[in-house]
Amino acid sequence: MKDLTERALEKVRQLGASYGDIRVVKRASEEIEVKNGKVENLSSDSDQGFGIRVIADGAWGFASSLNLNPDEIDTVAELAVRIARASASVQGAPIELSPVEPAVGSFTAPCKRNPFEAPVEQKIQLLLDADEIMRQVDEIRVAESVMRFWQTDQVFASTEGSYIEQSKTESGIGITATAVSEGEVQKRSYPAAGGEHAQAGYEFVEQWDVIGNAERIAKEAAQLLTAPQCPSDVRTLILESSMLALQVHESCGHPIELDRVFGTEAAYAGTSFLTPDKLGNFRYGSDIVNIVADSTIPGGLGTFFYDDEGVSAQCVDIIKDGTFVGYLTSRETAPQIGQSSSGAMRADGWNRIPLIRMTNINLQPGDWTLDEMIRDTEKGLFAEMVGSWSIDDKRLNFQFATEVAYDIEDGSLGQMYKNPTYTGITPEFWGSCDAIADKDHWRVWGVDNCGKGQPGQTAHVGHGVAPSRFRNVRIGVMEEE
Amino acid sequence: MLGREGLLQILEKALSWSSADQTQVSLGIGQSSLTRFANNVIHQNVSQKNASLTVKAVVGKKIGCVTTNLLDDASVKAAVGHAVQFAHNSAENADFVSLPGPAPAKDVDAYDAQTAEYSPEDRARDVGGMIGEAKRVDAVAAGQLSTAFDETGVANSLGLRAYEPSSKAGLTAVMTTDTGYGYADRVAGRISDFNPMEAAVEAATTSVKSRNPEAIEPGEYDVVLMPYAVAEFLEFMAWLGFGALAVQEGRSFMCGKLGEKIVGQNINIWDDGLDPAGMPRAFDAEGVPTQRVDLINNGVAVGPVYDSYTAGKEGRESTGHCVSVVGTYGPMAANMFMRPGDCSVQEMIADTKRGVLVTRFHYTNVIHPLQVLITGMTRDGTFLIENGEIVKPLMNMRFTDSVLERLSNVDMISKETVRQSWCVAPAIKARGFKFTGVTEF
Incomplete structure (x- = not known):
């Protein structure tokens, strides 16, 4: 060879x-x-x-x-x-x-x-x-x-x-x-x-x-x-971890891709609200939100030894105590913000160029159990498993659906709802995060269908997450029967 | 290029190596190139030469499929052997009846030498011109210009033989001013079928007109949906319900509704893989000749499209709508047409007391398949219409709406259409479109 x-x-x-x-x-x-x-x-x-x-x-x-x-x-x-x-x-x-x-x-x-x-x-x-x-x-x-x-x-x-x-x-x-x-x-x-x-x-x-x-x-x-239709309301929302993996993917993973930020995906996937002037000072989430891009963890779909530019795998801070501090970068884009590549260039096979892609974008665990989180919620919704997803081309306004949701009333799970949806604006949503489950609830989910680029490329990426709670979230948009 | 004889020779050899009861071999081989631009420069510029040979082996009612891009005799023979072994190891699929038999396909003129031979310098020249138009209006251009050619052949052990060369060209342009956005998209079998500069002017003009957008309250509005947005409606209908497998499995909006009115009487949608106004192809992924299928006639659900598997379940013939030999999603309507009307977009605007003009949608996804309830964002040019005129650009809005319900409330359909990869669509003016949120740009 x-x-x-x-x-x-x-x-x-x-x-x-x-x-x-x-x-x-x-x-x-x-x-x-x-x-x-x-x-x-x-x-x-x-x-x-x-x-x-x-x-x-x-x-x-x-x-x-x-x-x-x-x-x-x-x-x-x-x-x-x-x-x-x-x-x-x-x-x-x-x-x-x-x-x-x-x-x-x-x-x-x-x-x-x-x-x-x-x-x-x-x-x-x-x-x-x-x-x-x-x-x-x-x-x-x-x-x-x-x-x-x-x-x-x-x-x-x-x-x-x-x-x-x-x-x-x-x-x-x-x-x-x-x-x-x-x-x-x-x-x-x-x-x-x-x-x-x-x-x-x-x-x-x-x-x-x-x-x-x-x-x-x-x-x-x-x-x-x-089951009854998920009500339209503003409520506390607890997301099960595979759904939260998608939330991280869409509202954090994509907007931190520095090629998007620089406009090179503008005609297709879009750009990003996380512009370089926000690096190091923008309030992305609440104090308990810590997110890293880590291509070194065993078993993740975004794990490798070297990226497709020959840059070694690494763990990079993205959100630190709620503040936006890092991007996914390449050898071409990193110098434009005075940095070296964070090792995120990945290609979908021999016939595609490497693009900046997610590695394993992980929300670090907190110190709650899921049971504690539910017990601590007076009126809310527990939503489980990805249904569908949609987000604007700067990654701000999103609306996601889950397969199922359950009413939370006085600290207990109750009524099952069909067609649950929730919607929000990315930094407001992450700013409302007030509880993240602990490392016993944390696992890395593998996403095998992340699309980007022209001609199209599909990446395999990972998201380590634990169930988390968000306050004052707009849920439900379908008319009640 | 391999040519008909060269390509079918590979397929004949593969068939001769199979010990299965029935065997199908298909091969696509070609080259595609794409020049991508952003920030008024070419930033990505790629070319690939690739092939895909798929062997489908049937033993009794057990099926195995193997795909490879290695075309030497040893590799093809190994792929055939692997597919036959897979079939032996698989479990019975009682619904399988037979691979399709031979049927003559109509000649379709799908190949254009100029498109196939379009060079990196040709693409750079066209892109340079488009960027020049962006700069002329103080805009920043992003997009792609692509050209490709393929040879496709299908052969099976029942005697079916099909071969077709084809070419394709595509262009996307998104232009951005300080706060405005514009869009244009073209697709054709021949690069000469569209003018990149005309597309550049379309995107640039919208990017200037959409500067300084303002927000309006979400709610129900009359809308003028430009053809790019209507095309997305059609694609979701194809994906969710125009295929026979979706109907057979009960997940199509056409289930139990065939012969019934499901949208407005002024809506007519059909699929025609032979119409040169679309992206014509002589045959489908199984080598079955494509044919016109009426999907919605005067608002009435008429019928889904079939591949040989779903047709076999109902004891009928395939309509030539298999899109992939491998996979389980079923047949698709991939060359749709929506009947145009007799008015212009300008007349639609003039007829609107208060409404929203939407250039296109972004990141649309399904909430409820039977209602074709979808959500997404507007993008690249959203405008408020008042008293018959566009009065100001709008910040992008989220919509959550049923395609069926909206197509039941269409007042006007444009005579202008736009060809997209899957369909040819007009603009429509519809009542009561549901906007459910607004974003910050």
Whole structure:
């Protein structure tokens, strides 16, 4: 492999590039989906290729190909430099990168049991068993269960001397029961909506009790059909942790991406309200809100050894005691705020450029238990599991829906509600956070579908969170029946 | 390019290596390039050459699928073997009837050499021109200009053979003045089908007009929804309910409503993958010829679209709407048309006593699928209309509204349409649109 990467780097040097890197990526995936007692998808995907990124005449160019051979390396290197020169014709100041110490090494993330070696029949049977249990509940019209596995092996080499090999395995599982009646459709999921994922092997799939939870979620979906509509009100809101993971993702993870802040996603995903003048002084949340970007924690979907610019993994303060103190950055953007890269550049495969992406954006645990939080709430709502999400293009005004919610009355959970939603403005919402559950309630959730960029890229990111409480939140927007 | 013969030769070889009862092999191969700009410079500029070969093997009623981008004989043979093994290891799917049989597809002129050969320098020149227009009005431009070509082929063991080359070009422009935003979007099979400068002028003009927005109270307003916003309505309808699987599973708004009026009588929506006004394709992901399907006629739910799996469940033929061999979401209407009206957007504005003009939506998502109740933000040009005139730009607002309910209250439909990736949509004037919040810009 090294002869091919060296060839690419030498070629771009000869062509006059001031910087170049090549990533060779091989990715395999497997997906099994069971729906209503039938295996509707048993598939695998193997994909490999390389991408060459260069700076020539002070501008970026990138070209990629599936054909990993010396001639194609030369062709793609030439195209990358040609593209960079075309970019330079519509370019401002030359690109400058923050320095990075060249790294050489080979790194493999922990995986106890290779999921691709686990028998397919065993995986299918587990999903079929969960499916059958869910369909015992009469109202369940669609029972779905899914497993997903990924294996990614990549080499990064740069004209600055880095040569980094990294391998990782990711696994996920989830079940969903959808109940249907006249004019109504409701669903419940486990362990998380869309499944739960981690950087781990088949042992991760086995740790979740999908069989033991199948009947519960099916019954809850059926109960939701006749549950009252979530009221429209202003209340105390307690979010279960998988829902809070989405809240962190949308209202903190995206607005701290420094490329968004600088407008380079303006035409697609949008920009950010967290402009550089706010760094170090803006009140993002209450005193108890502490958020870090940590790519070093074991098992997170946003965990790695080096990012796709060869910058080492690190833990960075984002929100400290409620104040906004840090961004996710790259080698290009960090110098513009007088910093070095925080190591957040990640690409979705060989045929995409790295972009600033979330790593594991973690809300640090507090000192409450969930029971204490509920007992301490006179009138509120406990909302659970991601339903849907929407937020404006500066990440201020959001409205999220959950699968289910429960009334909190005098410190106890009560009435179940369907179609719960809540809405707010990001800093006001986090400013109203007055309780965060402790480390025993804290876990890292894996999000496998974070979209960004043109052409589109999907990132796997993590969010460590514990259930938390927010005051004076606007809940419910649907008209009551 | 491989050409018809070269591409089908790969598929024939793959079929010959399969021991399954039925086998389908599909291959897409091509190159795509995208030049992205922001802050009035090109900041990302990329190109990729890729392929995707998918083998679907059927043993009895057990199915396995394997996808690879490795096209050498050994890799393709391994993919076929893996798919057959998967099928043997899988469990029966009693609803599966058969892969589709051969049927002649109509010729569609979907390939354009100029688009396929558009160079990095061509794209940079076009982008430079658009940025020049932004600078002319003191705006900052962001967006992308992309070109791509593909060859797609499908073959199966029942004798189906299909091949089609195609090209695609796209453009997005968001222009920003100090406090204003404007937008334009183009998609076509041929780069010559749109004029980047005309799109730049559209975005730049709106970005100037939308400066210094003011907030209004959320509530119910009459709205003029520009075609970009209406296209999003159609896409949600396609996603949530125009597919047969959604109907069969009871999660479609068409469930139990076929033959009934579900929106206003002035609403007509159909899917036609052969109409050159859209993004025509000769056949779907299973190689089945695409055909026109009426979805809503005069407000009445007429019928969903089918792939071979959902059609087999009902003992009917596929309508050619399979969008992916792999996956479980089912067939989709992906070339929709909404019948235009006979008025202009200007006439809609003139007809509005007090209302809001929405250029487009942002980050829209579903709250209730059966009601097609969705929420999202307005973006890139929202204006207050009073007494038949646009009187001021507005800060962006959140809406939470039912698409079905809004399409039941449409007073006017424009003659102008805009082509998007999934549909061709007009502008509409509708009563009682529900704005539920406001943001700070």
